[in-house]
Amino acid sequence: MAPVTSKQNKNKKRANRIEDSSESISKKAKISIESSDEEDQLDQVSSSGSDDDLDEIMSSDDDEVEKDDVEEDDDEEEEEEEGDEDKPSKEAGSSESSNNHGEQRKLLKERKMQRKAGAEVQHIKSLWERLRVKNPPVPKEVREKLSNEIWSLSEDCISDLVLKHDASRVVQTLVKYSSKSRRDQIVEALKGKFYHLSTSAYGKYLLVKLLHYGSRNSRQLIIDELHGSLRKLMRHREGAYVVEDLFVLYSTHEQRQQMIREFWGSEYAVFRESHNGLSIEAVCESSVEKRNIIARNLIGTITASVEKGSAGFQILHSAMKEYVKIANEKEISEFIELIHEQFAELVHTPEGADVACTLIAKANAKERKQILKTLKNHVESLIKNEYGNLVFTTALLCIDDTVLVFKTFGSAAKEHFTEFIVDKYGRRPWLYILLGLSGKYFSPIVKKDLDRYIKMSEATSKKPALQRRHELLKKFAPIYLSEISKNYSDILAENLGSQFVSEVLLSDELFEQLSEQDVPNFENVINSIITAFKGDISEEDHPVHRPFSGRLLKGLIQGGHWNNKEKKIVKLEKVQGLGAVFAERFYDDIIDSTNLLEWCNNQDSSFIIVALYETLKGTPEGKQFVKDLSKVKKDIDTSNENNKGANLLLKLLN
Template sequence: MVSTAKSSKQNGKRSIEAEKSDLQTSKKPRISIDSSDEEYDEPVKQSSDQESEDEDELDELDNLDEQEADGSDQDEGIENGEDIEKNDEKKQDDDTEGKHKEQRKLLKERKQSRKGGAQVQQIKNLWEKLRVKNVPIPKAEREKLSNQVWELSKDCISDLVLKHDASRVVQTLVKYSSKDRREQIVDALKGQFYLLATSAYGKYLLVKLLHYGSRKSRQTIIDELHGCLRKLMRHREGAYVVEDLYVLYASNEQKHQMIREFWGSEYAVFRDDHQGLTIEKACESSVEKRTIIAKNLFGTINASVEKGSTGFQILHAAMRELVHIANDKEINELIEVLHEPFAELVHTPEGSEVACTLIARANAKERKQIIRALRDHTEALIKNEYGAAVFTTLLFCVDDTVLVHKTFGPSIKEHMKEFLVHKYGRRPFLYLLVELDSKYFNPHVTREFNKYIELSKGTSKKPFLQRRHELLSKFAPEFLQTVLENSSDILAENLGCQFISELLVNDEVYELLKEKDQQLFQEVVDNIAITFKGDITEEDHPIHQPISVRLLKALIQGGKWNNKEKKFEPLEKVPCLGVHFAQRFYDEIIDSSNLLSWINNPDSSFTIVALFESLLNKKEGKQFFDDFKKIKGKIQTDNSNKGANLLLRLVKEKNI
């Protein structure tokens, strides 16, 4: 009974504390152009007198609990005690509700007493109507409300933008205003953009102005913030504004202007004198100038990383400037700063270039640290366009191939099926199979990779080809096992089918396999052939995939076309392809009963052409040509079936 009363009084105490908690600020970590649609409650603190009253009240209630706990009236009836407790509970609830009303009244009076408080309240009432989304407001009415809000706020807009509630009003006004009015708002806020950028609430308005503003407005904002970017990058709120400005709204020239500011105060103050200047040219004049620029860049990078801004693209751009001019000592210092958050570099083009350069120039110990930092991000790393380039650089730079396979192997094996059919995920493994083949790596990417290979020559000891072969010998069995278990699914994808072709029609792969893995290779080849068994008139038959025909042609011919040399290159190490595969494929997949169907089907006719060329004048092809002669006269000549027409021309040329 007594414990129930005490619990009730404790609940009353908690309700007061909960009311305080409800008045605390909730703050978004990132800037969004839709922030005006979110609620941001202003922190409200009780006055010291109010808090004192609450504490005295609670002390009295605690004393009452202690007196009741002493049991001075234990001999009285239980029913009397229950009545007393109910009265106490009711009284406590009434007192708590009264205090809440008093707090709300005090809060309202405090807001009204502020500068422009009544005006802000009037503006907010109009804003509540303007921001309604559930029932779209007619354009005429919305424009009318916008005009009313503007008339009330235009003379005091600079006082409104830093308040959490009034700032959201201005954000909505920017969103629904005309171009001319947005220009007026920008003009009215000139001189305060830095203050807005560093304000917990004003930064959202600044991003709204960048998003909805004209090119002229953006240039005005950039010009005013010029000279403050290095300071803003070290500010918790300002860093997000600079990042959004760089990534989303700045032109190429404006981006270069922003980055040059990180070089030092000289380039911030005399920006017009350095337009179009690159960091390499700036450092040509003297060693001292290079040292100063590198020191300024490293200082900004180090401070920003400590603030948690490692993933920002503008910071990656600053890092790229530094690695272009950094000496070995500065590279080592940069790796020391970045090796833990290294995974945050790989999602941007600038960050990827920095990561690849650091990997290429790092020593063995530093590469080990980088590998450890990337270990838990394997899947995201390899599937990312820029992350795949970083992982590929790791493959051809790191001497410790055992460490690379041990670190990344388990995750790669788990997601191998996804990687083999992924646009970016398959690229590092294609490098292992065919090096930097122009079929998969465009000239720009190849130039970049060759640059990293050259940089790694000073830090890597093993020959380039040896590293690739060591890794290929470790990964090739995993490729084969994945293909064996998922051949139908992988063949259904053009990218996957292409990967299978490069895996199987490859002398290096077969030569590097152990004996047991060579048997696995044969199982994969047999399984691929079986996949094509069945009625080719069915829509889901794999022969209807154009890339499947090319795969079969390569397996049947036992080689592939070298586009660079413009010649066919037959395999020399793989015994189960070429004539051997052609014979088995005809005996087990195609026979006299459906040979004519394969020829008359436009999708499969080129496969028969490949069989014809591969088995011509070979003893293994006796059955094929015997069956072919029987149905030769039934072949349909149709302009749409180019494979059948080609086959008939070959028959005529060979007099068969």
């Protein structure tokens, strides 16, 4: 007998591998058929899938076979170059695999037809495929006809449809395209099943559709049925999303309060009518025992939800807000320990931001350090967020360790400073460091909340507020100046940026906190401002045509702030280089006798000339300016009614 070669051995192994793969496919087909009479492979497919997902299920085994066929070592690759003996074996395996797949599809279809309402479901799905077409859109008449036909077929078996991924999508489409009365019928037909829909991986999408398209009565019906189960749903992976949507998007204020009171305990869930309008503070003040029960129920729900990954939900933030209102010192510390790693997830909702601010105010030094560590990686989104910037401001207001605050936020502040100061919300914390809680930038409502947090922090914050703010200003002021000097053109292009620069330069407090090394940076900013105003003012993009750029320039020329109550300029006492000094420099570098008349006749720049005249009149530095102004006086155009500055200038000259 001829000896068996290495090549023959490998061909034999490959043929065996193909045969084993074919047997594996047959076994898998058999297992899938015998696995369950009630569930099929469709239940394992993502809710975003369709009937095409069947191909993915059954092609997975085929992929394994093909993968085995192409896994060859280097020796086999070399031998394949010599011949192509393996092709017949591969083709045979492929044909056998295809036959097995066809058989599997056939058995799967037969089993689906044998289920309850199987034929109706298949007919409904065929109609749905026509109804859901978006391109080209289905005509309204055809859509109504298809919707009516689907409803007539599904009305008696709708309960069997809503928990399956593909059939649930049929009902979702029906809800979307049906009339108001039909939607109410669907809600009535599903009455008693809303909890099951909430906890179903596929049914939850239908329930959200019913909330979105349903009437007020339908929503109330759903809320009433889920009432008493909200705490349980918040601990469920699927149910938590339904409760969150229900709370945020589809509930009235009264319904929200009802939902939150359910978290207090069973008594407030069962006897909800008798507890309408109650506040948690009033209930807890009436009984220590009730306070302990409510606190235990709230923290139990919060802990379970946080562990399930629901820390970012607004309804949970509302429950947290209730809890921190009644929590004692020990409970606050335990609560911080529970959520300090998820602290950044609180700040994007008003309730969550209130919780975060309260915890920062009541935390001790060690706990504040934990909180800052968590926020360090979220500085940009924190500060530019409508509610997050209040959390950051509260940290600036309450935390005594200003060195730690600067280490935590300093590098991010420098990196994103330009973005912050031209943002409506992002600039507020930096304005607090500069001006305190000025009514110019903090509304009465915001100031009231911040004052409340300051009062909470009295037990844990020892430094005087002014000392803490000046320490922060001393650390952050160099960043203010260096970034403004570096990015002045981008900053001055925005009104909010120009306003911020004005507050920085017209601040005795900031100038007082500068070290000797930082004073040149202050002068660099002034030089940058002068540079920014060079150019032809007849061009539309010249800074003088931007509303707040002109106000910034007037403030620097006048050397102080306009006091609206006293109707006069309040001169700066400590800042150097502004007022008459700046006015003379500005005239020498930007304006001269050749373009002075143009500045006077332009309605956006004429008030700047008025400010120059009022500042330089009667000073040694202003002799040349007054002389040049007298020469062009007769040519100043007062025919333009909008140029009020030119009219005022002539009045002053006369």
